[in-house]
Amino acid sequence: MAVRKLLAPVLGLALLAAVGAGAWYSHARLKGESAASAAAQQVQAQQVTLRGLIGSEKEAFFADPRVQQALAAQGLHVTVETAGSRAIAAGFDASRYDFGFPSGAPAAQQLKAKAKAAAVFNPFYTPIVFASWRPIAEILLANGIATKHGDYYELTDLPALMKLVENGTRWQDLKASEAFATRKSVLVSSTDVRTSNSAAMYLALASYLANRQQIVQSQEDVDRVMPMVAPLFLRQGFQEQSSAGPFEDYLALGMGKAPLLVAYESQLVAFWLKNPNQRQRDMVLIYPRPTVFSKHVLVPYTAAGARLGTALENDPALRALAHEYGFRTGGDSHGPEGWAKRGVNVPEVLVDVIDPPSFEWLERMIVGIDARFK
Known part of the structure; x- marks a missing residue:
């Protein structure tokens, strides 16, 4: 009988603790799901579709599903058309494109002036x-x-x-x-x-x-x-x-x-x-x-184009993928170091x-x- 009297308060406390823990877990889970949902909604709200005119040597890079996935993680869905760099500089049309991405600094210089771009981006070069x-x-x-x-x-x-x-x-x-x-x-x-x-x-x-x-x-x-x-x-x-x-x-x-x-x-x-x-x-x-x-210079015509330029310059995953296509980049690894490990010197x-x-x-x-x- 004495044992029962001693166990009753202990069991009561354990029950209360279990109920409290369950309530806390449920609240934390709901809070986490709410935060994840809010983050997803924020990413969805930031998703933009943009279109650009690029040099042909970058076409395979933008077509790579891994690149598309990395860009999607940045809220960017990119479609591209190809043209020669001189044609890109001459064909500035902000009504059709969000950015121009020629393969040389001289063409980009002309394009920047036409677009009146405040800044340009230099994600890779060769x-x-x-x-x-x-x-x-x-x-x-x-x-x-x-x-x-x-x-x-x-x-x-x-x-x-x-x-x-x-x-x-x-x-x-x-x-x-x-x-x-x-x-x-x-x-x-x-x-x-x-x-x-x-x-x-x-x-x-x-x-x-x-x-x-x-x-x-x-x-x-x-x-x-x-x-x-x-x-x-x-x-x-x-x-x-x-x-x-x-x-x-x-x-x-x-x-x-x-x-x-x-x-x-x-x-x-x-x-x-x-x-x-x-x-x-x-x-x-x-x-x-x-x-x-040959510097690959992205000239943004819109805010979405500038977002793409920032992502290409700064995202480590996109830089690593640029190396897969033989481009040199900034960042901690410039390309040749990784290529040498794979037998390309x-x-x-x-x-x-x-x-x-x-x-x-x-x-x-x-x-x-x-x-x-x-």
Whole structure:
């Protein structure tokens, strides 16, 4: 009987504690569900659909379901159309698009002025390279024009290569050219300079050399370099309007089609990352010295466009996905460190880099070349 008297208060207290704990748990759960619902409603309210005009080399990035998912987590649903960088700069239309995303700083400079954008975003960048083949690189090496650095080459005497192009030298006339003893003239293939950024960056590089290794910045400079740079494009024959087509031909048709192709580093890096079994092929990257960076600059036309630019610059998941497509970025990891772990070795830092001319002077050279095409 005494035991019962002692147990009764204890059991009562335990019952009260259980009821209290249940009530607290129920309240906490309801509060948590309410907070989650409010957060979901807030995200839903912040969801925006936006549309942009981009360079073709970023089309696969935006089409990637992982990128779309990462953007959705930021409340962004993005649809894109592609065009050449010069066309993007010329075709500013804030009634149709929320942003323009060309592949070069000069086009972005013009676009920023047209859009009267307060700020632009630079989420990723890539250097201009020559996509080539090991036999071609070895011929350049034997002729003292290139040097080898592990898996890649550097074109250390770019003026000498430009001289071969200017003189119409044929591959068979070069020393140790047995692997490519053709009557084809030494020529660097590019896209159409009138529409495409990669060709415009090649023009920036060639004009720098033709202008006594100075950036073109006056009409006098333009007049000086035009007789030397215009033939680099006029002698190529048909040129495609964007960088995707020539790179597909490079992969499919081999070195006979284009022994040296102006390309973005990102194109070949992305291909190797996606197709590791293809690394044993003779495809190589040749880095011209100097080279020029192609900056992918997002110019917002609307607040939604600015949200996208902020997300691309700052979200670690989106930066990591940009690396998957061969782009270099800011942040803690810039790209090359991770690529090396997967067997794709490129220079971590490029020091011999020039800036392209401003939009005005680059445009004057392009217009001058266009006039010679007609």
